[in-house]
Amino acid sequence: MTRLLPLADEPAPERADAARNREAILTAALRLVETRGVGCVTMDTVAAEAGVGKGTLFRRFESREGLMAAVLNESETAWQARVISGPPPLGPGAPPLERLLAFGHSRMRVNVTHGDLIRAATGHDPVRSRAAAGFALMHVRHLLGQLEVTGDLRFLAFALLAPLEAMALEQQRVDGISLEQIERAWDDLVARVVG
Amino acid sequence: MTRLLPLADEPAPERADAARNREAILTAALRLVETRGVGCVTMDTVAAEAGVGKGTLFRRFESREGLMAAVLNESETAWQARVISGPPPLGPGAPPLERLLAFGHSRMRVNVTHGDLIRAATGHDPVRSRAAAGFALMHVRHLLGQLEVTGDLRFLAFALLAPLEAMALEQQRVDGISLEQIERAWDDLVARVVG
DNA sequence: CCTCGAAACGGACCGTGGTCCGTTTCTATT
DNA sequence: AATAGAAACGGACCACGGTCCGTTTCGAGG
Numbered sequence: 001m002t003r004l005l006p007l008a009d010e011p012a013p014e015r016a017d018a019a020r021n022r023e024a025i026l027t028a029a030l031r032l033v034e035t036r037g038v039g040c041v042t043m044d045t046v047a048a049e050a051g052v053g054k055g056t057l058f059r060r061f062e063s064r065e066g067l068m069a070a071v072l073n074e075s076e077t078a079w080q081a082r083v084i085s086g087p088p089p090l091g092p093g094a095p096p097l098e099r100l101l102a103f104g105h106s107r108m109r110v111n112v113t114h115g116d117l118i119r120a121a122t123g124h125d126p127v128r129s130r131a132a133a134g135f136a137l138m139h140v141r142h143l144l145g146q147l148e149v150t151g152d153l154r155f156l157a158f159a160l161l162a163p164l165e166a167m168a169l170e171q172q173r174v175d176g177i178s179l180e181q182i183e184r185a186w187d188d189l190v191a192r193v194v195g
Numbered sequence: 196m197t198r199l200l201p202l203a204d205e206p207a208p209e210r211a212d213a214a215r216n217r218e219a220i221l222t223a224a225l226r227l228v229e230t231r232g233v234g235c236v237t238m239d240t241v242a243a244e245a246g247v248g249k250g251t252l253f254r255r256f257e258s259r260e261g262l263m264a265a266v267l268n269e270s271e272t273a274w275q276a277r278v279i280s281g282p283p284p285l286g287p288g289a290p291p292l293e294r295l296l297a298f299g300h301s302r303m304r305v306n307v308t309h310g311d312l313i314r315a316a317t318g319h320d321p322v323r324s325r326a327a328a329g330f331a332l333m334h335v336r337h338l339l340g341q342l343e344v345t346g347d348l349r350f351l352a353f354a355l356l357a358p359l360e361a362m363a364l365e366q367q368r369v370d371g372i373s374l375e376q377i378e379r380a381w382d383d384l385v386a387r388v389v390g
Numbered sequence: 391c392c393t394c395g396a397a398a399c400g401g402a403c404c405g406t407g408g409t410c411c412g413t414t415t416c417t418a419t420t
Numbered sequence: 421a422a423t424a425g426a427a428a429c430g431g432a433c434c435a436c437g438g439t440c441c442g443t444t445t446c447g448a449g450g
Contacts, residue, residue, distance in 0.1 A: 015416060018428060042406060053430025058408065124314045124362070127369055155358070155380035158367060162357035163350070165317070172353060174322055185350035192387050210446060213398060237436060248400025253438065 022060050024050040029071050031116040038068070045090060068121035072114060079110055080135055096146040097194065103143070104164060104186055111166040112179065118166040136161055147194050156193055163189075210266040217255050219245040224266050233263070233311040263316035267309060274305055275330055291341040292389065298338070299359060299381055302331060307374065313361040331356055343390050351388055356386075 014022075032041045039178040043064055047054045088094035089102040092108035111118060140157035149156065162168060164186065172182060209217075223245035227236045238259055242249045256262040258369060284291035284297040306313060336353035344351065359361060359381065 015427065017415065021428085043408085047430090054407095055409080055411095055430050056428075061427070064407065069283075077210070114363050121321045131367070145393075151383050152376065152380035154370070154372065155377060156384065158363070159354070159358040159384050162360075162363055163354040165357075168353070168357055171328070172350070175349070177349065181347065182350060185347035186354075187352055188386070189351065192390060193384070195387065210397065212445065216398085238438085239436075242400090249437095250400050250439080250441095251398075259437065349419070 001193070008101065018060070021050070021052050021056055025052060025060065025067070026055060026070060026074075029067055030074065033068075033071060033117065037163075038120045042182060043067075056189075063123075065121055065123040065125070068117060072117050072121045076110075077116065079106075083139060096143050097190075100140065100143045100147070100190060101187055103136075103139065103192065104160070108164050108179070108183065108186075111164060111169055115166045117172060119170075122166070133161065134147075144194070149194050160186075160190065160193060213255070216251055218244070220247060220252060220255065220262070221265060221269075225264055225269065228263075228312065233315045238262070247267055256300050258318075260316055260318040260320070263312060265371060266319055267312050268314045270309065271305075274301075277301075278334060292385075293388050295335065295338045295342070295389075296382055298331075298334065299355070299385065302356070303359050303364065303374070303378065303381075306359060306364055310361045310365060314365075317361070328356065328360075339389070344389050355381075355385065355388060 025046065029041065029046050032046060032049060043054060043057055046067070047057050050057075061070055083090055083103065083106075085091055089098040090106055094098075094102070095122065127131045137154070137157050140160055144153045144157060163172075163182075169179075169182070173179075220241065224236065224241050227241060227244060238249060238252055241262070242252050245252075252262065256265055276300075278285055278298065280286055284293040285301055287294075289297070332349075332352050335355055336348045337380070339352060340349045358367075358377075364374075368374075
């Protein structure tokens with residue numbers, strides 16, 4: 001006996017087969033997504049491709065949405081790393097305003113290129129979405145703080161991010177607004193907000 | 196023979212039975228939505244309740260999303276009327292800034308109370324969503340114009356509306372921000388934008 | 391009133407997301 | 421190595437959105 005009571009935040013040790021399967025599923029899902037496109041990837045297909053039962057998919061990733069979020073996370077993490085410790089102006093080292101603008105542009109680009117995947121991963125359940133957007137929210141809020149903006153920074157950060165979200169971009173695109181236009185207009189919005 | 200060529204924008208005359216059925220479906224859907232809640236209303240249920248076949252539902256309203264949009268539209272229209280010709284400050288007569296603030300608050304309230312229905316009606320398809328948001332977008336843009344704001348009014352209007360959308364509100368709510376906070380912070384945002 | 395083509399109807403059918411539960415596999419303990 | 425029980429597995433099963441197509445109903449000429 002090694003321990004009497006489980007520590008509260010025990011990292012939930014994962015069984016070997018479980019880990020193996022998770023890896024297989026994620027790999028299969030990624031492959032299928034980038035070959036067939038998000039829309040044509042069914043849970044049955046992924047299960048078959050990964051060589052596991054469908055139940056296993058749903059045990060590890062709650063739902064289709066959750067699986068897509070996991071797939072998305074792979075690239076998202078790399079992007080976050082670039083923001084946190086990459087070269088300026090996206091990474092640290094540049095003045096806050098430049099960083100903020102660079103961040104917005106970068107985020108926009110990410111949201112455009114991964115649009116389909118993001119929409120598939122971002123269901124109508126707001127709780128799940130929160131996690132994904134949390135990082136961006138925190139970062140913008142941080143930069144606004146550095147810029148000595150006054151007011152409800154949490155809301156202002158949210159408001160700046162909202163029109164750059166994948167669905168928002170798509171909506172503006174069908175309204176006939178180009179990405180360049182959005183980029184310029186967003187810079188203008190930032191200028192007004194930081195005062 | 197009354198006409199040789201159909202006029203280009205002929206309003207597509209509707210057959211009597213079709214009209215009757217549409218009415219029945221809409222009524223049934225509304226009843227079910229407000230008794231059971233949006234989440235528990237299936238297309239089969241609506242069809243049964245309305246006394247029509249499922250195929251009929253999908254002929255008239257494209258999809259579940261479309262049906263919900265139609266249901267939503269009933270109340271949305273009334274709201275639009277209040278904006279266009281109701282008493283100030285929401286309706287005309289008040290100074291533009293007051294109208295803008297009143298509009299934001301009202302829109303927020305609508306988005307909160309009809310949140311479920313809106314989420315059900317607003318699928319991942321951005322094209323459908325555009326129509327619904329179009330009115331609000333146009334109105335805010337109009338008010339910004341009256342306030343002599345310079346810049347890309349279309350984008351600014353969009354940016355002001357985005358954080359008030361149903362899903363955005365829900366997201367902020369789970370982040371622990373109260374509606375009063377949002378309201379105040381939004382007023383502040385407006386002040387910065389109209390400069 | 392009859393005719394006839396167009397439009398609408400309706401319900402069997404399908405694909406897909408999600409669940410359930412009997413079976414298998416792992417691993418800590420002795 | 422044997423044991424036990426917790427965890428994971430997997431595929432049959434279900435519900436719901438959406439389609440298809442043979443049948444019925446409408447209503448404009450005649």
